[in-house]
Amino acid sequence: MIGSFFILMSQEKLESPDDVRSYLYAEKLGxxxxxxxxxxxxxxxxxxxxxxxxxxxTEVRLEVLNEEGIVLFDNFGLREGEKVDVMEMAQLFVLSKENEPLEERMNYHIVPLIIEGKEIGLFILSYPVTIILEPLYRNMVVTFLIALFSALVVFLLLALFLSQWLLRPLQEMVTATEKIAGGDYESRLTIQSGDELGRLATAFNEMTEKLYQSRKREKELEQLRRDLVANVSHDLRTPLASIRGYVEGLLDGMADDAEKRKRYLQVIYDKALILQRLIHDLFELSRLERGILAMEKVKVPASEMLQELAEKYSHDAELVGITFQVEIEPHLPTLFVDPIRVEQVLTNLLQNAFRHASAVTLRATLEEQKIKISVEDNGEGIASSQLPYIFDRFYSGEKSRSRQRNGTGLGLAISKEIVSAHDGTIWAESEVGKGSTFSFFLPVYR
Structure with a gap:
């Protein structure tokens, strides 16, 4: 655009009567x-x-010829007094000769000198073609320089924009990577574009999320390990301390009669059984969590199996004065389970209920190709804030039902793993002051 402006200005100047290159200038001199x-x-x-x-x-030549073709005036002083013939006059109208170099070519303006309708001579203005070309060359050079400068400015602006567009996301990635290297796994990228950088940012965020979850899980496992060590140490230390105390009493002769010695030995025996159960439950839970405890699954009629188990628990309830009701739907479908492990789950749930309630109900119903088994009691209930944790090993909540009255604190955790090994789910519902209901699903055999 700027170059075209300069060329148009040059053309307008060539048509000015004040420009020696213009025919109007020659007419003015004429x-x-x-x-x-x-x-x-x-x-x-x-x-x-x-x-x-x-x-x-100085490079412009002026010649004046009379009507006879004789050169009366030549500011170059080369042809004054010479006569110009018709052929040479015609040659003056030719702008250039093909065999002449550009710098030797001439341009001519011829103006007839006329007074009262009579031609008295000719006025010839000539100049080198380079006079016209030099401004054009200058304009071309200026245009080229301006275009080059404009292109350079555009290139720099484009480079600045691209650098900001490319480097900002990369810098953001570097910053996020440094944060992750420093242990901040919650850092995320906010790049939202559909190009490669956007896909890279999405993959980066997914990787960071996995790292965050992995790190979170590691912390949880580490906390669980510490809690396990602390709980096991506590649960081992308490009976061991009791055993030591009674053994020292025996050694010191405090049990001076047979009846007292028998009572001391019975306490020692009971504490040893607690230690044995604790170690057994820990070992069994570890094998369940690692998936190496084999389940000896067989096809079992659900109603018959549950009725047989209910009869066993009815006797236990009667001994402790608990009202025990059984509501098992008849003709329930067949289950493919390990009967001993299912009995272990029910034993854990019912023993907990017997310790905390005066009335317990065992129910079994069919719901969407799954058998739902529930143990409902009218005990003190469990706070809603503690329900998500009651299936954790050694959970030590204030209302924890699995750690009272000589419990190991692992029964519900073991029950959860057994149910999971049968592709089932287990959960608890409770309301403080009204009781609790522990339920689990077992899929029907197909």
Whole structure:
């Protein structure tokens, strides 16, 4: 656009009567010659007078010929007095010769000198073609430089934009990576684009989320390990301390009669059984969690199996004065389970219920190709804030039902793993002051 402006300006200048390259300029000088001729009555004197009053570039040649073709005036002084023939006059109209180099070519403007309708001579203005080309070359150079500068500015602006567009996300990634290296796994990228950087940011966030979850799980496992060590240490230390105390009493002769010694030995025996159960439960839970405890699954009629187990628990409830109700739907479908492990789950749930309630109900129903087995009691209930944790090993909540009255604190955790090994789910519902319901699903055999 700027280059076109300069070229148009040059064209307008070539059409100006004040530009020596313009034909209008030649006509203006011709008019001055005619006016001067009227006063001096001599073309030669008129020419010299006009030349003195006019600034003519040194490379511009002015020639004045009379009607006979004789050169009366030549500011270069090369052909004054010579006669120009018709053929040479015609040659003056040719802009350039093909065999001449560009710097030797001439451009001509020929103006007839006419007074009162009579031609008294010719005025010839000639100049090298380079006079026209040099401004064009300058304009071209200026245009090229301006275009080059404009392109350079555009390139720099584009480079700045691209650098910001590319480097900002990369810098954000570097910052996020440094944060992750420093242990901050919650750092995320906010790049939202559909290009490769956007896909890279999405993959980066997914990787970071996995790292965060993995690290979170590691912390949870580490906390569980510490809790396990602390709980096991506590649960081992308590009976061991009791055993040690009674053994020291025996050694010191505090049990001086047979009845007292028998009572001491019975306490020692009971504490040893607690230690044995604790170690057994820990070992069994570890094998369940690792999936290496084999389940000896067989096809079992659900109603018959549950009725047989209910009869066993009815006797236990009667011994401790618990009202025990059984509501098992008849003709329940067949289950593919390990009966001993299912009995272990029910034993854990019912023993907990017997310790905390005066009335317990065992129910079994069919729901969407799953058998739902529930143990409901009217005990003190469990706070809702503790329900998510009661199936954790050694859970030591204030209302924990699995750690009272000589429990190991592992029964519910073991029950959860056994149910999971049968592709089932177990959960608890409770309301403080109204009781609790522990339920689990077992899929029907197909």
């Amino acid at each position: 008019g001055l010659l005619v006016e001067e001729y009227k006063q001096k009555d001599s073309l030669e004197e008129a020419s010299r007078s006009v030349l003195e009053r006019t600034e003519i570039p």
